[in-house]
Amino acid sequence: MDINNINWYPGHMKKAIDKIKENIKLVDIVLVLVDSRIVKSSMNPVLDEILKDKPKLILLNKMDMADPKITQNWINYFSKKGIVALPIDSKNGKNLDKIEPVSRKILEDVLENRKNKNIKSETIRMMIVGIPNVGKSTIINKLSNRQSAKTGNTPGVTKSNQWIRIKSKFELLDTPGVLWPKFEDNEIGLNLAFTGAIKDEILDEENLAFKLIEKLIQIDPKILEDRYSIDTTGKETIEIMDDIAIRRGCLLKGKNIDYFKVSTILIDEFRKTKLGRISLEDVCD
Ligand SMILES: Nc1nc2c(ncn2[C@@H]2O[C@H](COP(=O)(O)OP(=O)(O)OP(=O)(O)O)[C@@H](O)[C@H]2O)c(=O)[nH]1
Ligand SMILES: [Mg+2]
Missing domain, CATH: 3.40.50.300 (P-loop containing nucleotide triphosphate hydrolases)
Structure with a gap:
């Protein structure tokens, strides 16, 4: 997807x-x-x-x-x-x-x-x-x-x-949960996916986690900094993802980053409120 x-x-x-x-x-x-x-x-x-x-x-x-x-x-x-x-x-x-x-x-x-x-x-x-x-x-x-x-x-x-x-x-x-045929913009699709309203099987976890990092940094960089003891200042999203992976030991042979594993951890922790009580949308957004 x-x-x-x-x-x-x-x-x-x-x-x-x-x-x-x-x-x-x-x-x-x-x-x-x-x-x-x-x-x-x-x-x-x-x-x-x-x-x-x-x-x-x-x-x-x-x-x-x-x-x-x-x-x-x-x-x-x-x-x-x-x-x-x-x-x-x-x-x-x-x-x-x-x-x-x-x-x-x-x-x-x-x-x-x-x-x-x-x-x-x-x-x-x-x-x-x-x-x-x-x-x-x-x-x-x-x-x-x-x-x-x-x-x-x-x-x-x-x-x-x-x-x-x-x-x-x-x-x-x-009644069964219902969505609608076409989301007005992709932000809606992402928010639904982050929070678990869309079947995970059709989602690409690595891209979803990447987007979630972007979103969380936009809300407050401290969310990720506190949870994973990292510094996000001036870093690209992918560098932040790498830092979280290293902190969580998500490494493959040869010290390559295990992107699938770190993505799963991040999405799961967000959904279990381990990153704190976070609203992704405010009234004036
Ligand atoms: N923390 C928290 N979890 C909740 C709350 N309400 C529901 N959940 C959890 O959300 C998940 C989904 O709950 P369901 O009641 O199955 O959701 P549903 O809307 O009936 O879902 P579908 O039948 O798939 O459309 C479960 O893991 C619930 O425990 C809540 O107020 N707070
Ligand atoms: Mg139900």
């Missing part, structure tokens, strides 16, 4: 989008799950279009992995636009208890209307949508207190829609 032209849109995603369209009528509100580290890049424009007239709550997941200041910038940004957004950490359950009350608040008029029509049911039905690997199934499992939905740290775990009853008055539909 050409790192300057990343795309991943397998047939099952098109089918999943069609299913989501079909199911919209069945739910009261849609939980749009985005990754706090890449809020802009994880907003699927195709889903945006489909959901434009639907009540929705934006959930900034993986807040534990993102820079808290930047997450707050995003919350303020949405608030100014009159959009309700909530930062959450579904792995540890942070803020998940707010999802139901906030949703009920958004749906106030709809629920009031129901009451007036003498409809007894107070159940709200929700659908959860988002890019692959963003944490949709994890939220559902946390909310339902059981392993109802399969999860995993690779994109494409959930293959079909699945209803899960959370409590007597709250039902959630899990």
Whole structure:
């Protein structure tokens, strides 16, 4: 895969989008799950279009992995636009208890209307949508207190829609992660790839790691300097990569750099938050 032209849109995603369209009528509100580290890049424009007239709550997941200041910038940004957004950490359950009350608040008029029509049911039905690997199934499992939905740290775990009853008055539909046919610019493709939303098998790890170093240096050179005890001042990206490789003993016979190994280590450490809580996109970017 050409790192300057990343795309991943397998047939099952098109089918999943069609299913989501079909199911919209069945739910009261849609939980749009985005990754706090890449809020802009994880907003699927195709889903945006489909959901434009639907009540929705934006959930900034993986807040534990993102820079808290930047997450707050995003919350303020949405608030100014009159959009309700909530930062959450579904792995540890942070803020998940707010999802139901906030949703009920958004749906106030709809629920009031129901009451007036003498409809007894107070159940709200929700659908959860988002890019692959963003944490949709994890939220559902946390909310339902059981392993109802399969999860995993690779994109494409959930293959079909699945209803899960959370409590007597709250039902959630899990859906497969979906991307869109063509990213507007390659920055989006890279951000999705760095954070694990794109299947690794189609990516070129060495080029991806190279791009990640460029990105991290742009954010703050100290991220790599502190983690790997190196000095990046005045260095080319490839020299920085070599220095990290040497620090981590990624060497082949004859002292050549093992680029594959160092690339895997770097990407893996970034994804495991070992480089710190890093947001790749801020509001004004
Ligand atoms: N640190 C952290 N990890 C999370 C959080 N939410 C989910 N994860 C992890 O992210 C990975 C993906 O979670 P899933 O729930 O399978 O993601 P999904 O959106 O259902 O993915 P697909 O079904 O592939 O579309 C798992 O390794 C989770 O443990 C979070 O808030 N914080
Ligand atoms: Mg899933």
